[in-house]
Amino acid sequence: MASTGTTRGHNEDRAKVAGGQDNEVKYEAGKTGARKADVKSVGNSRKKIEDKLKE
Numbered sequence: 001m002a003s004t005g006t007t008r009g010h011n012e013d014r015a016k017v018a019g020g021q022d023n024e025v026k027y028e029a030g031k032t033g034a035r036k037a038d039v040k041s042v043g044n045s046r047k048k049i050e051d052k053l054k055e
Contacts, residue, residue: 016044 017024019040028046029036032053042049 015046017046017049019044 017028017039019025022036025036025039028034028039028049032039032050034053038053039049042052
């Protein structure tokens with residue numbers, strides 16, 4: 001049986017950066033102009049990363 005395609009949990013997942021996933025860290029680093037180590041040091045919240053590193 002096919003899944004219903006719900007978005008349950010999708011928004012919560014998008015709000016965080018998985019530090020172990022190199023592609024996610026690299027994307028955020030490129031987006032903010034920071035180094036990958038800087039992204040990891042801020043934490044896993046996209047909002048915190050964007051606010052802290054856009055300066």
